[in-house]
Amino acid sequence: MELLEGIADRFNYWIYVILMMIGLFAMISKNNLIKKLIxxxxxxxxxxxxxxxxxxxxxxxxxxxxxDQVHGAHHEEASVTETAAHHDAEQVxxxxxxxVHAEASDHAEHAASSDHDDHAVxxxxxxxxxxxxxxxxxxxxxxxxxxxxxxxxxxxxxxxxITQKLYGEFGTLEESEILEQIKxxx
Amino acid sequence: xxxxxxxxxxxxxxxxxxGDTSSPANSYRLxxxxxxxxxxxxxxxxxxxxxxxxxxxxxxxxxxxxxxxxGIAIIGILSVIGTGGNREQFEPKLSEKKPDLIIDTTCRLxxxxxxxxxxxxVAHGHHSPGGGFQGGVIFGASFILLALARNLQTAxxxxxxxxxxxxxxxxxFIYAGFGVAALFLGGNFLDYGVLTKxxxxxxxxxxxxxxxxxxxxxxxxxxxxxxSIYSSLxxxxxxxxxx
Numbered sequence: 001m002e003l004l005e006g007i008a009d010r011f012n013y014w015i016y017v018i019l020m021m022i023g024l025f026a027m028i029s030k031n032n033l034i035k036k037l038i039x040x041x042x043x044x045x046x047x048x049x050x051x052x053x054x055x056x057x058x059x060x061x062x063x064x065x066x067x068d069q070v071h072g073a074h075h076e077e078a079s080v081t082e083t084a085a086h087h088d089a090e091q092v093x094x095x096x097x098x099x100v101h102a103e104a105s106d107h108a109e110h111a112a113s114s115d116h117d118d119h120a121v122x123x124x125x126x127x128x129x130x131x132x133x134x135x136x137x138x139x140x141x142x143x144x145x146x147x148x149x150x151x152x153x154x155x156x157x158x159x160x161x162i163t164q165k166l167y168g169e170f171g172t173l174e175e176s177e178i179l180e181q182i183k184x185x186x
Numbered sequence: 187x188x189x190x191x192x193x194x195x196x197x198x199x200x201x202x203x204x205g206d207t208s209s210p211a212n213s214y215r216l217x218x219x220x221x222x223x224x225x226x227x228x229x230x231x232x233x234x235x236x237x238x239x240x241x242x243x244x245x246x247x248x249x250x251x252x253x254x255x256x257g258i259a260i261i262g263i264l265s266v267i268g269t270g271g272n273r274e275q276f277e278p279k280l281s282e283k284k285p286d287l288i289i290d291t292t293c294r295l296x297x298x299x300x301x302x303x304x305x306x307x308v309a310h311g312h313h314s315p316g317g318g319f320q321g322g323v324i325f326g327a328s329f330i331l332l333a334l335a336r337n338l339q340t341a342x343x344x345x346x347x348x349x350x351x352x353x354x355x356x357x358x359f360i361y362a363g364f365g366v367a368a369l370f371l372g373g374n375f376l377d378y379g380v381l382t383k384x385x386x387x388x389x390x391x392x393x394x395x396x397x398x399x400x401x402x403x404x405x406x407x408x409x410x411x412x413x414s415i416y417s418s419l420x421x422x423x424x425x426x427x428x429x
Contacts, residue, residue: 014195021191028187063221064315065231138217139233143242146234147249150319150408154256157415161260164419 012053019046033163033173037156044152048145055138063139228393235312239397243376246400247361250407254354257411260418261351293335300328308405312394318401322408329413338421341413350414357406364396364403 007014019042026039163173170178220237230236238246308321333341345353365376373380378396385392 017191017194020194021187024190025187062315063233065225065233136221136233139220139237140217142234143237146238146317146319147245150249150253154253157419158256158259158263160419161263164422165263168422 012049012056016046016050016053019043019049031175033166033175036175037159037163040159041152041156044148048148048152051141051145051148055141057134057137060135060137063136063142065136227390228397229390230312230394230397232312232314232317235317235397235401238317239312239400240378240393243365243378243400246404247358247365247376250358250361250404253411254358254407257354257414258351260415264418264422289335293332297328297332300331301325304328304405308401309398311401312397318404319408321401322405323412325405325409326412326416329409330416333413333417333420338417342417345410345413347414347417350410354407354410354414357403357408357410360403360406361400364400368396 023039023041023043023046026042027036030036030039166178167173170181172178172181220233220241224230224233224236228236228240230240304321304324306321307316307324308318311317311321329341329345332344364378364381367384368377368380369375371380371383378393379389380392381396382389382392385395
């Protein structure tokens with residue numbers, strides 16, 4: 001029972017270890033080159049899952065500020081130098097928030113429309129911009145994984161290209177047959 | 187391998203709990219700084235884009251170079267030039283069939299929408315989820331869809347193979363151009379704050395606009411390389427008729 005609870009408490013780590021081992025197994029023991037590449041992909045996915053799960057915080061949302069927080073900030077700064085299109089959007093937002101101030105009952109509706117109604121507290125500090133770090137998940141692992149995905153695509157693409165070339169040369173994708181052909185050529 | 191897995195599971199006991207706000211990764215002051223100060227310093231609400239394009243701009247620039255290099259490598263590996271005469275057996279037959287009505291109509295309807303959405307994802311990437319990498323991939327996917335639905339030539343009428351690498355290079359030049367422009371205006375490389383001298387708005391707005399600029403550069407490269415990888419792999423390097 002304790003073991004099961006331990007797994008349930010830390011299921012993200014268990015899943016990442018299991019996925020990683022599946023990928024490692026495929027990379028080490030499969031004979032087919034395409035299957036090896038699939039294993040490499042699974043391995044990368046496991047690492048991405050690990051990082052993203054670390055960045056999670058209980059009760060936090062995605063690391064993008066709400067509409068109100070941003071436009072609260074814009075009110076403080078001089079928005080005269082903004083581009084015209086931006087300025088129009090600013091005006092609309094300004095009117096919207098003015099409505100909110102006029103009618104307190106509108107507040108809830110406005111919060112619901114911006115899909116962040118569970119954090120009504122942060123709507124109170126409009127201009128003060130006190131952002132609570134515990135309300136947003138950690139952005140840094142997300143950034144790192146964004147670049148890791150790109151590297152993953154690049155390695156997978158190059159791997160597939162090399163595999164295709166090998167198939168053109170040897171007519172097979174099985175590693176053992178390719179090694180035999182190389183040996184017999186010597 | 188099972189031993190490795192058991193070792194990793196052993197180490198898992200020392201890791202922080204799921205959703206723990208005081209875990210080392212979450213309580214470190216760099217992350218806290220990113221969350222609390224991003225809006226003050228850049229006026230960009232999307233912290234991920236801000237960290238990606240501004241705080242870690244150097245990293246992201248070479249990330250773009252990585253996929254550019256991958257594209258060159260794939261073209262280099264699969265290129266037909268200098269591989270001898272054993273290429274004929276893979277010479278694909280051009281499909282004479284007319285395109286299917288349903289597929290053709292669906293593509294006509296859906297590809298413009300995909301492309302507009304991709305441009306939105308790029309242009310709005312620092313305000314909502316999105317950015318150069320994501321938008322670039324969507325834009326590249328629209329060309330891949332065209333190539334799958336019709337044939338590779340139709341898609342390459344839009345993105346010719348000999349221009350693909352130029353397009354990718356333009357993306358990197360846009361990115362590096364922002365860095366060099368900052369250098370010339372007296373700042374550090376990729377320090378967008380000094381670009382306020384040539385861009386409208388204050389220092390924070392200059393950072394925001396430069397972020398949009400480098401995202402557009404990234405999108406150029408990613409679009410070009412995505413389609414290049416597809417067309418190289420699908421046509422076995424000949425860039426003619428593929429799948």
